[in-house]
Amino acid sequence: MVFTISVAGIIIRILAGFFRPGKNKRVKRMRKTRYNDYRWKEILRGSQLGVYPLRLVWILLLTLTGLSLGCSPKPPDISTCTRIEVRYTRGALIHFIPDTAGQNSLLSKEEKRYIKSFDTWTVTDQQLIKAFMYDVSQGTYHHNVRGTNTPGGVQVTCYRGSKRVASFMVYSMSITTEDKNVFMYSPGMPDLAILAPPGVKPLEARWKCALNLSKLLFEGLAHRPGRLYPDPNQWCDVIVEYLRSRNVSYTYLKDTPEYLRSDASIARMFACPSIHVSTVVSDARANLAKQKVLIWRSDYAMNPNCEPNSPPDTVLLFETKPGWNQHGGPELFTFDNHDPKGGCVLLNDGTLKFIRTKEELQQLRWK
Numbered sequence: 001m002v003f004t005i006s007v008a009g010i011i012i013r014i015l016a017g018f019f020r021p022g023k024n025k026r027v028k029r030m031r032k033t034r035y036n037d038y039r040w041k042e043i044l045r046g047s048q049l050g051v052y053p054l055r056l057v058w059i060l061l062l063t064l065t066g067l068s069l070g071c072s073p074k075p076p077d078i079s080t081c082t083r084i085e086v087r088y089t090r091g092a093l094i095h096f097i098p099d100t101a102g103q104n105s106l107l108s109k110e111e112k113r114y115i116k117s118f119d120t121w122t123v124t125d126q127q128l129i130k131a132f133m134y135d136v137s138q139g140t141y142h143h144n145v146r147g148t149n150t151p152g153g154v155q156v157t158c159y160r161g162s163k164r165v166a167s168f169m170v171y172s173m174s175i176t177t178e179d180k181n182v183f184m185y186s187p188g189m190p191d192l193a194i195l196a197p198p199g200v201k202p203l204e205a206r207w208k209c210a211l212n213l214s215k216l217l218f219e220g221l222a223h224r225p226g227r228l229y230p231d232p233n234q235w236c237d238v239i240v241e242y243l244r245s246r247n248v249s250y251t252y253l254k255d256t257p258e259y260l261r262s263d264a265s266i267a268r269m270f271a272c273p274s275i276h277v278s279t280v281v282s283d284a285r286a287n288l289a290k291q292k293v294l295i296w297r298s299d300y301a302m303n304p305n306c307e308p309n310s311p312p313d314t315v316l317l318f319e320t321k322p323g324w325n326q327h328g329g330p331e332l333f334t335f336d337n338h339d340p341k342g343g344c345v346l347l348n349d350g351t352l353k354f355i356r357t358k359e360e361l362q363q364l365r366w367k
């Protein structure tokens, strides 16, 4: 604080010296009069000209900015932390699979119980703690909030041995400390995926895989003219072109169109997250990564026998080996994309299922 004020004082002096009139008649007069009298007259004269007030406001703004930067609270220092306790305040199940229909159709009772067992858990992996520590340190002070914390956050408590170092609530792109200071972050930070229980990740990937099928239907296929499904030979191309056309923006500053949704984010809709693990930890960061070179492949196939007016339980999309515009029946289905083994299926009415056995596969309606 003292240092900041000193620096601000030096800046004011330098600026005052810089702006003080130099080689003109006023300086000559200044030598002949008492300094204080001169300053007041000059300020008044400057005011009439509208010059000095601007300079003074400018100097004041610089000083205040310097002071505010120097005094802003810093994100919690967890550099000495060796253990992190994570508590999902809404429960781990709703945190990782935020849809009750999805929980019931994709997970067994045992799997739901397993995820629930991580409502509170402890991270001791030092590399993961370092990665999270870096994320937390990147925050910028935003404001001090009053009252209770916003619901839905994840409580993170850091320890060094048995000593509690810091505790704060983590939200999407912000944290709130115990002092109620709010720090803001860029998208995807701080990345809670770093602290996710490893055993839960395959089940979360299953949910995200099913979510891909849902997006392909509701963001792509369902918007076809006349609500007809596209030619099965081109179904992937048709969805890509449709999504590109919906997310394009032309501005008067640029001749070329600007894609609001990157090709990378469209390509990810065709990729099973269980087998194509992103190098970027979180989805938010992955969406920001605008790759120039893409591999267009689809881990999903279409059932050509399914039309919009087919029975609601007819299979529409399902998991298969990588390809593009693949279409066919259960012979293309694969159980190998996921661990535990199985594959996701989307029915004509949007219902999602996770198929674990050949018997279950045969029971589905394909025509």
Ligand SMILES: [Zn+2]
Binding pocket: 206, 209, 210, 272, 273, 274, 319, 337, 338, 343, 344
């Ligand atoms: Zn999958």
